[in-house]
Amino acid sequence: MPNIVLFSGSSHHDLSQRVADRLGLELGKVVTKKFSNQETSVEIGESVRGEDVYIIQSGCGEINDNLMELLIMINACKIASSSRVTAVIPCFPYARQDKKDKVGDYGNYSRAPISAKLVANMLSVAGADHIITMDLHASQIQGFFDIPVDNLYAEPAVLQWIKENILEWRNCIIVSPDAGGAKRVTSIADRLNVEFALIHKERKKANEVDRMVLVGDVKDRVAILVDDMADTCGTICHAADKLVSAGATKVYAILTHGIFSGPAISRINNASFEAVVVTNTIPQEEKMKHCPKIQFIDISMILAEAIRRTHNGESVSYLFSHVPL
Numbered sequence: 001m002p003n004i005v006l007f008s009g010s011s012h013h014d015l016s017q018r019v020a021d022r023l024g025l026e027l028g029k030v031v032t033k034k035f036s037n038q039e040t041s042v043e044i045g046e047s048v049r050g051e052d053v054y055i056i057q058s059g060c061g062e063i064n065d066n067l068m069e070l071l072i073m074i075n076a077c078k079i080a081s082s083s084r085v086t087a088v089i090p091c092f093p094y095a096r097q098d099k100k101d102k103v104g105d106y107g108n109y110s111r112a113p114i115s116a117k118l119v120a121n122m123l124s125v126a127g128a129d130h131i132i133t134m135d136l137h138a139s140q141i142q143g144f145f146d147i148p149v150d151n152l153y154a155e156p157a158v159l160q161w162i163k164e165n166i167l168e169w170r171n172c173i174i175v176s177p178d179a180g181g182a183k184r185v186t187s188i189a190d191r192l193n194v195e196f197a198l199i200h201k202e203r204k205k206a207n208e209v210d211r212m213v214l215v216g217d218v219k220d221r222v223a224i225l226v227d228d229m230a231d232t233c234g235t236i237c238h239a240a241d242k243l244v245s246a247g248a249t250k251v252y253a254i255l256t257h258g259i260f261s262g263p264a265i266s267r268i269n270n271a272s273f274e275a276v277v278v279t280n281t282i283p284q285e286e287k288m289k290h291c292p293k294i295q296f297i298d299i300s301m302i303l304a305e306a307i308r309r310t311h312n313g314e315s316v317s318y319l320f321s322h323v324p325l
Helices: 013-023 063-079 115-126 139-144 155-165 179-192 234-245 264-270 285-290 300-311 317-322
Strands: 004-008 030-034 040-044 052-056 084-089 130-134 149-152 172-176 195-205 208-215 222-230 250-258 275-279 294-297
Touching: 004 013, 004 300, 013 052, 013 300, 030 063, 040 063, 052 063, 052 300, 063 084, 063 115, 084 300, 115 139, 130 300, 139 149, 149 300, 155 179, 155 250, 155 275, 155 294, 172 179, 179 195, 179 222, 195 234, 208 234, 222 234, 234 250, 234 264, 264 285, 285 294
Parallel strands: 004 052, 052 084, 084 130, 130 149, 172 195, 172 222, 222 250, 250 275, 275 294
Antiparallel strands: 030 040, 195 208
16 A cells, blocks of 8 residues: 555554554654653654554553653654644543543543543644544444544454364354343344343442343353453452352353453452453463463554555444444
8 A cells, every 4th residue: 555654652562463464564763762761752754744654552551651641642752843743542542431430539520531532632632633443342432532533343353263173163152241232242142132221330439330130031141341441350240140140051251442450350260250352452471471361452444444544544343343254
C-alpha cells in the first residue's frame, strides 16, 4: 500500500509486528526513551511528509507513560506534515471513567471526573485525525470525540473461537457477569442460537462485589461468561463459582481486554474455569506463563483489515459488527 507508514509504541510491540506482517509492511523507525527526570522523548526516524500515518499503542502496562508517548508520537508526525494521523488504540485507556455516577468517600458524586473525555480531548489536541479502537467499555466514548472513531468488535473472533474450541457449544448458555453486559451477551447468544443469562451484582466499593444473583437456568449446560474486560477478576471468579453451584457442567470466560492486575492470576488459578480466553489487545505472554488457563485470540487480522480499509476509504465499522472472520 503506497503512502502509508505504520509505527509501534512501546506498549505492545508484538501486536504491532503482527499487524505489520499481515499488511506486508515494515514498522516505521522510531526511538523512544526517557530522560533522567522521567520525561518521555520520541524521535521519528523517517520522513512522514504527505503520508497516511498509523500509530499502534494500547492502553496497558505503564498506562500514563504509554498515553503520553502516544500523544507525543501523534504530535511529532502531525508537525512533520503527515497527511493524516490515525491512533490505533486496541484497549482505550481510562474507558471505565466515562460518566459521573459514582459516590465517593465524601458522599459527593458531582465532582467525579469524566477522564475518558479528557483523554479524548488530549488525543484531538495532539493532532489525531482518526481513532481506531476495540470494544469500548462504554459506546458513548465515541461521542466524546469531534473526529471519526471506529469502534471495532471482537465478537466475530469470539464466535469463531467458541465454535472451534467448545465441542458442546450447541448446549451452552452465554452469561453476562453484570447487567451492563446484557446487550453484548444477547447478541452472541442470538448468533449462536442459544439461550443467555445474566448475573446481577451489588458492589460495596470499586473492585469488591457484595452479592450476586443469577437470572437464568444454567443447570447441566456449558456456561460461557462474556465481558469486555477483567481487571482484578473478582467479579468473573465469583460468577464462575455461582454458575458451578447452580449446576453448570463447565465454565469458560471470554474477555476482550484481559488487564489481570493485582490478585487476578491467583484468583483465576483457583477458580472453576476450563479456560479464560482473552484477545491480545493487551500483552499476555508473561501472565500465560503463570496461569495455564489463560488463552488468547489474535485480533491482529481485525486491526490490519481496519487499517487497510481506512487507508482505502472503505467502510470499517459495518464489516466487523456484522460479518464473522
